[in-house]
Amino acid sequence: MSGADIREFSRPMTGPALVPLIDAIEAGEKPVVAAIEGMALGGGLELALGCHYRIAHSKAQLGLPEVTLGLIPAAGGTQRLPRLIGFPAALDMIITGRRVSAGDALKLGIVDQVTERNAGEVAVAFARSVVDCPLVSRRLSTWPPLCPADLDNILQMALARAWQRGRGALAPVACVQAVQAARLPYSQGMQQEQKLMSMLFASPQARALQYCFFSQRAVGKWSMPNGACWDNSTARPIRKAAVIGLGTMGRGIAVCLVLAGIPVIAMETDEKQLEAARRVVMALLEKEVQKLAVGLHLGLIHFTLEQRYLREVDLVIEAVFEDLALKKQLFAELSSVCHPDTLLCTNTSQLDVDQLATATSRPDLVVGMHFFAPANKIKLLEVVFTSRSSPEAVATAMQLGKWLGKVSVAVANCPGFVGNRMLRPYVEQAGFLLEEGATPEQVDSALEHFGLAMGVFRMSDLSGLDVGWRVRKAAGLTGPGVPQGQLLQTQQGYRYSPLADLICQKGRLGQKTGCGWYLYEGPGGHMARPDPWVHAFLEEYRRVHGLQPRSIGQQEVLERCLFALINEGFRVLEDRIVMDPVALDVIYVLGYGWPAHTGGPMYYAGEVGLPRVLGRLEYYQRVHPDIPHLRPSALLRQLVAKGSPPIHKWMWHIEEGSSRL
Numbered sequence: 114m115s116g117a118d119i120r121e122f123s124r125p126m127t128g129p130a131l132v133p134l135i136d137a138i139e140a141g142e143k144p145v146v147a148a149i150e151g152m153a154l155g156g157g158l159e160l161a162l163g164c165h166y167r168i169a170h171s172k173a174q175l176g177l178p179e180v181t182l183g184l185i186p187a188a189g190g191t192q193r194l195p196r197l198i199g200f201p202a203a204l205d206m207i208i209t210g211r212r213v214s215a216g217d218a219l220k221l222g223i224v225d226q227v228t229e230r231n232a233g234e235v236a237v238a239f240a241r242s243v244v245d246c247p248l249v250s251r252r253l254s255t256w257p258p259l260c261p262a263d264l265d266n267i268l269q270m271a272l273a274r275a276w277q278r279g280r281g282a283l284a285p286v287a288c289v290q291a292v293q294a295a296r297l298p299y300s301q302g303m304q305q306e307q308k309l310m311s312m313l314f315a316s317p318q319a320r321a322l323q324y325c326f327f328s329q330r331a332v333g334k335w336s337m338p339n340g341a342c343w344d345n346s347t348a349r350p351i352r353k354a355a356v357i358g359l360g361t362m363g364r365g366i367a368v369c370l371v372l373a374g375i376p377v378i379a380m381e382t383d384e385k386q387l388e389a390a391r392r393v394v395m396a397l398l399e400k401e402v403q404k405l406a407v408g409l410h411l412g413l414i415h416f417t418l419e420q421r422y423l424r425e426v427d428l429v430i431e432a433v434f435e436d437l438a439l440k441k442q443l444f445a446e447l448s449s450v451c452h453p454d455t456l457l458c459t460n461t462s463q464l465d466v467d468q469l470a471t472a473t474s475r476p477d478l479v480v481g482m483h484f485f486a487p488a489n490k491i492k493l494l495e496v497v498f499t500s501r502s503s504p505e506a507v508a509t510a511m512q513l514g515k516w517l518g519k520v521s522v523a524v525a526n527c528p529g530f531v532g533n534r535m536l537r538p539y540v541e542q543a544g545f546l547l548e549e550g551a552t553p554e555q556v557d558s559a560l561e562h563f564g565l566a567m568g569v570f571r572m573s574d575l576s577g578l579d580v581g582w583r584v585r586k587a588a589g590l591t592g593p594g595v596p597q598g599q600l601l602q603t604q605q606g607y608r609y610s611p612l613a614d615l616i617c618q619k620g621r622l623g624q625k626t627g628c629g630w631y632l633y634e635g636p637g638g639h640m641a642r643p644d645p646w647v648h649a650f651l652e653e654y655r656r657v658h659g660l661q662p663r664s665i666g667q668q669e670v671l672e673r674c675l676f677a678l679i680n681e682g683f684r685v686l687e688d689r690i691v692m693d694p695v696a697l698d699v700i701y702v703l704g705y706g707w708p709a710h711t712g713g714p715m716y717y718a719g720e721v722g723l724p725r726v727l728g729r730l731e732y733y734q735r736v737h738p739d740i741p742h743l744r745p746s747a748l749l750r751q752l753v754a755k756g757s758p759p760i761h762k763w764m765w766h767i768e769e770g771s772s773r774l
């Protein structure tokens with residue numbers, strides 16, 4: 114039982130109400146034994162906590178995931194669980210919403226027995242064995258709270274953790290407040306639980322998080338412009354895969370495949386690089402084995418320099434250096450080395466997948482599988498199809514992503530695909546704000562305050578500033594031979610900030626070099642500190658170019674960065690790069706640390722109000738007519754003209770024939 118039907122939350126609820134039902138079961142004179150097979154989540158676990166005993170199958174999982182829906186476990190979960198397993202363990206489960214295995218539930222004391230047999234049959238036998246035992250001590254609501262001496266401290270720390278995890282989300286904090294009320298008598302604690310739930314239940318954050326829940330499932334129902342879709346296309350089984358290029362991304366992808374139980378050929382061209390990769394990958398895998406307490410066959414991965422092993426694989430994921438010529442050459446080689454049916458996938462984050470497909474003998478079997486760093490942690494996968502990709506190839510990549518525990522989103526091929534395409538105007542605005550008077554930490558703090566996991570400059574330092582530098586060079590925006598315009602600089606007719614290029618020229622490439630937009634404790638350091646050198650550099654830059662710095666408020670940072678990103682999102686929709694705006698939201702929440710409690714950038718635009726987004730873009734465009742990304746998209750204008758329909762109706766307003774596919 115995985116809890117309430119979430120769809121019911123947006124409709125008038127019908128009875129019977131869960132709380133009195135659970136209370137009645139608990140108060141009853143017959144022993145009730147919960148037999149848990151599969152899942153006991155949310156209201157499912159709360160119901161089990163109201164039973165007098167709990168028997169779980171060894172494969173069962175238990176949890177209170179309400180926090181991920183912007184809620185608290187409000188059918189007594191916040192009151193019974195701390196009484197049963199103590200405050201620290203209950204706080205951990207309720208604030209994170211994480212699931213625990215039956216084995217861990219037994220250790221924590223949530224279940225009384227774990228069985229390998231049919232849990233129902235075992236529960237019946239168990240019930241017979243306890244039929245004459247008094248029930249008084251089995252009613253959790255009557256237990257006195259297990260209050261340790263340092264409970265205040267524990268609650269304070271939990272509150273701090275909830276603030277930190279939540280980044281502005283209300284539910285994690287409310288979870289702590291509700292659990293805190295478990296030190297009161299049960300009936301008073303329940304009143305507090307209901308009060309907090311009532312506050313959250315109708316909140317915009319809960320609506321946004323529930324939208325995220327359904328969006329992440331909706332993207333699995335992909336379709337392509339040619340009519341191919343998830344339920345008319347068959348995925349191929351992947352019995353063995355290869356990863357070529359064992360840099361950071363390749364290593365992470367190899368780890369994902371092994372963890373999913375898929376045998377992997379991990380290939381490099383250089384012995385030293387191969388050995389370095391072997392050490393890192395094996396260390397990562399051993400850590401996972403310990404963490405997950407699972408038996409994992411580490412022999413599933415074979416490291417090699419030899420292409421002949423590629424003959425036996427069903428799918429290759431290429432993750433070599435981001436260079437089109439190099440990748441094209443590799444794809445041409447793969448055509449002759451691999452079996453003719455082998456799928457050839459690229460992990461490129463922005464190169465033209467069509468061009469790679471053209472270099473092969475089987476363009477129909479070429480797709481992009483764009484993982485996000487760290488590939489073994491981030492749940493998102495962009496599956497990039499070209500006009501020639503076969504439905505079978507797309508279905509296989511989508512299915513493989515799911516098998517790896519990712520949420521796969523099918524997107525059409527275009528520069529930067531979806532995520533990085535929308536990121537460009539956002540990063541660009543941040544650069545302009547520096548020219549106009551902001552510092553990296555001011556911009557980042559506004560964005561982090563909004564809820565983003567990391568501000569734009571901290572994120573750039575983490576990814577490496579040379580990544581964007583290389584892209585800008587390839588696009589002819591900077592580099593030797595590119596004329597440097599007058600400042601404010603213009604390139605290709607539009608305003609261009611060379612600040613990031615100048616920083617790179619100084620050898621400041623981010624965390625890996627110990628400095629970038631911030632200063633770190635050393636190369637590879639993670640602690641970003643404001644850097645006086647950067648401040649002096651920005652001041653000098655403005656002085657040389659006669660730019661009068663002005664004070665830039667949080668609102669302007671947010672509007673310029675976020676609305677520019679959203680505006681590009683509307684253009685992505687116009688171009689029909691995805692079928693639906695939910696895809697953009699899923700990509701940003703899972704891949705770019707966009708706060709889930711705002712639903713994602715496109716949902717957020719709807720909440721802010723499309724007329725407001727349009728109005729602010731028009732205003733900034735008047736002030737900065739040389740920045741095309743601030744020019745409102747045709748779709749945004751059209752939606753506002755049509756009275757700002759809800760997000761699920763946006764695609765109805767795209768003119769036929771506007772697709773660039």
Ligand SMILES: CC(C)(COP(=O)(O)OP(=O)(O)OC[C@H]1O[C@@H](n2cnc3c(N)ncnc32)[C@H](O)[C@@H]1OP(=O)(O)O)[C@@H](O)C(=O)NCCC(=O)NCCSC(=O)/C=C/CCCCCCCCCCCCC(=O)O
Pocket residue numbers: 115116117118119120131152154155156157178179182186187188310311314327330331
């Ligand atoms: C682990 C899963 C269960 C399964 O995972 P998987 O096998 O991978 O399958 P999925 O692809 O995820 O899902 C398959 C389809 O099922 C749909 N689905 C799944 N779960 C739900 C659900 N809970 N509700 C609706 N639909 C669901 C999913 O969308 C897929 O559909 P489709 O095929 O795409 O169409 C996994 O799905 C999972 O984790 N599910 C969610 C589990 C969860 O979060 N459970 C907690 C729910 S909240 C809850 O249980 C709360 C209970 C107590 C309520 C008590 C309320 C007290 C009332 C107080 C109210 C106060 C209001 C006051 C108002 C006022 O003041 O007036």
